[in-house]
Amino acid sequence: xxxxxxxxxxxxxxxxxxxxxxxxxxxxxxxxxxxxxxxxxxxxxxxxxxxxxxxxx
Amino acid sequence: xxxxxxxxxxxxxxxxxxxxxxxxxxxxxxxxxxxxxxxxxxxxxxxxxxxxxxxxxxxxxxxxxxxxxxxxxxxxxxxxxxxxxxxxxxxxxxxxxxxxxxxxxxxxxxxxxxxxxxxxxxxxxxxxxxxxxxxxxxxxxxxxxxxxxxxxxxxxxxxxxxxxxxxxxxxxxxxxxxxxxxxxxxxx
Numbered sequence: 276x277x278x279x280x281x282x283x284x285x286x287x288x289x290x291x292x293x294x295x296x297x298x299x300x301x302x303x304x305x306x307x308x309x310x311x312x313x314x315x316x317x318x319x320x321x322x323x324x325x326x327x328x329x330x331x332x
Numbered sequence: 333x334x335x336x337x338x339x340x341x342x343x344x345x346x347x348x349x350x351x352x353x354x355x356x357x358x359x360x361x362x363x364x365x366x367x368x369x370x371x372x373x374x375x376x377x378x379x380x381x382x383x384x385x386x387x388x389x390x391x392x393x394x395x396x397x398x399x400x401x402x403x404x405x406x407x408x409x410x411x412x413x414x415x416x417x418x419x420x421x422x423x424x425x426x427x428x429x430x431x432x433x434x435x436x437x438x439x440x441x442x443x444x445x446x447x448x449x450x451x452x453x454x455x456x457x458x459x460x461x462x463x464x465x466x467x468x469x470x471x472x473x474x475x476x477x478x479x480x481x482x483x484x485x486x487x488x489x490x491x492x493x494x495x496x497x498x499x500x501x502x503x504x505x506x507x508x509x510x511x512x513x514x515x516x517x518x519x520x
Contacts (some may be wrong), residue, residue, distance in 0.1 A: 277436045277476075279465040280383060281445075291372045294389050297364050303397040304360050 349413050353406060360400045367396055368375040369393045370417055377421050380485075382428065382480075391428060397423050415494035422495055438468050438476065451483065452515050460518075467517045477509035482507045 379388040394410035471516035
């Protein structure tokens, strides 16, 4: 069920801009990149593929 | 600040943004000016649909993470960068509805209601306000999205088309049909 808000008090530009955190965004970007680059990621995918193949045959 | 005010941009500004984008593809730290520029409009887009400040803040942050991560896929096709960001924003917001993290919210104000009533050929704000709320709960999500962008956020058909990945003309036709459906529901 949708909630319909009528004349809701909006946050001011200052309040919104105080929530900005570009460092956090960069950290998340870095974490994602490291996750894809991690040998653990490919190792797990590889192991899962081998196991799936073995189960299949 | 309106969520749509950044849409119309000069060529100089578009070119300057493109330079930042190219630099950011190599080093994401260069993306800071675009983050600062668009944070508010993207946040407002999110909070209008998700009435939870903390969650809207998280989602906005994730939108920019996604934008930076996928920046290599961005190609300039004569359209402002903001359209690409809003497209990601739309996808992230709807993902949060699918994950059932949050309830869908529609934010309307007196001015937009009056304009919608004009389109619906209806007089009397107070008598019909509750009816409009009821109808907005009933209408399907795709039609609501169009009405929201066109009438509540005052976006051009071109921008709606870009956000939804359809042509400007198609956006116009779809919005017209959505309004017709709203009219029918309103008169039921």
